[in-house]
Amino acid sequence: MAIKRRLFIPILLLACLLLLSACGSHTYHGTVIDPPNDATDFTLTAHTGQPFRLSEQRGKVVLLFFGFTHCPDVCPTALSDMAAVFRKLGPDAEQIQVALITIDPERDTPARMEKFMTIFNPTFLGLSGTRAEIEPIIKAYGVTAKRRDLPNSALVYTVDHSAFTYVIDQNGKWSELFNPDMDIDAMADDLRYIVCKGGF
Amino acid sequence: MRFRMILAVAVCALILAACGTTAATTAPTVVPTASGTTIGDLQIADVWSRQAGPMPDAMDDAKPTASTISDAKPTAGASSMAMGEDTGAVGAVYLTIRNSGSAPDRLIKASSAIAKNVELHTMLLNDGVMEMRPVEAIDVPASGEVALKPGGFHVMPIGLNKALTPGETFDVTLQFEKAGSVTVQASIRPL
Numbered sequence: 001m002a003i004k005r006r007l008f009i010p011i012l013l014l015a016c017l018l019l020l021s022a023c024g025s026h027t028y029h030g031t032v033i034d035p036p037n038d039a040t041d042f043t044l045t046a047h048t049g050q051p052f053r054l055s056e057q058r059g060k061v062v063l064l065f066f067g068f069t070h071c072p073d074v075c076p077t078a079l080s081d082m083a084a085v086f087r088k089l090g091p092d093a094e095q096i097q098v099a100l101i102t103i104d105p106e107r108d109t110p111a112r113m114e115k116f117m118t119i120f121n122p123t124f125l126g127l128s129g130t131r132a133e134i135e136p137i138i139k140a141y142g143v144t145a146k147r148r149d150l151p152n153s154a155l156v157y158t159v160d161h162s163a164f165t166y167v168i169d170q171n172g173k174w175s176e177l178f179n180p181d182m183d184i185d186a187m188a189d190d191l192r193y194i195v196c197k198g199g200f
Numbered sequence: 201m202r203f204r205m206i207l208a209v210a211v212c213a214l215i216l217a218a219c220g221t222t223a224a225t226t227a228p229t230v231v232p233t234a235s236g237t238t239i240g241d242l243q244i245a246d247v248w249s250r251q252a253g254p255m256p257d258a259m260d261d262a263k264p265t266a267s268t269i270s271d272a273k274p275t276a277g278a279s280s281m282a283m284g285e286d287t288g289a290v291g292a293v294y295l296t297i298r299n300s301g302s303a304p305d306r307l308i309k310a311s312s313a314i315a316k317n318v319e320l321h322t323m324l325l326n327d328g329v330m331e332m333r334p335v336e337a338i339d340v341p342a343s344g345e346v347a348l349k350p351g352g353f354h355v356m357p358i359g360l361n362k363a364l365t366p367g368e369t370f371d372v373t374l375q376f377e378k379a380g381s382v383t384v385q386a387s388i389r390p391l
Binding site for chain 2: 070080120153162164
């Protein structure tokens, strides 16, 4: 009885703390953008044929990738990792929209993007547009995307590109970058927290 | 005494002949083991692949743009390449090469019926920027190993003839500078 009484107050305190921070305290695993930027709005064409406007995604966490479908290694790795993160998150994943913006619009038609994206997860969207539509987005997000001709390769050319994932929260704030070598658990951990908290 | 001499010479000749033939000029000696495929001093293990791009019929969607194709390597697939810059579906093959010998070797070529072209590539990460580059060869150090894995070296089939279905396998022939050629089976993993 004495033990129980002695334990009562600490347990009460712990319960209060838990209620105060229902999402738990959190240290982000990626590169935190402090203060967060307003994510520059844009409209592109999703592989579904529907227009995709970033500002219309408010209320969802948007994970923005920049890549291309002839990228054999890094882009599929990033997207299959994200598909694994989605499996880990379960229902929380419904609050997240993954979108890949092509940096190779000449080759990545919406039809090709559809075939690429749906391999990973049916909800992932591939966004394409004209070079004139995509260039300003690349610039606004500080993405490196340089075309390199490959005279000795059947690929003809490749595009050197930044391999970060842009995390844009439910309020349209670009608040974190996932580094290319981040592991699945770390990404799932950060996303679960952002979804729980309703923002970064 | 003379007989002994002849015997010694004969034995020497046999030994010389045994070492003198190179795998490149004879049929590859393939010894599959539980842990991989062996050719000479090299052991190739953990050969796997995955689809890296759209399905092959994506080529039909490519807009014909008659440019830069002349720079591409002429291949059996040149006719479909003439459609445009779209190179069809691509994949990546990963594997580990162990070298138990005291001399280094090099992987100089890979080929497979799965695709029109097969190339050797590497990935470099420079300040967060990923760069993919074809390489002429992949060095296999003496008494060491080289791993072809995501984010680094890979064998890249370009212009897949069929989709890479998880659970299935396909053959890839690897050609080494010293050890010669060997055919290994890549098992396709899900994305």
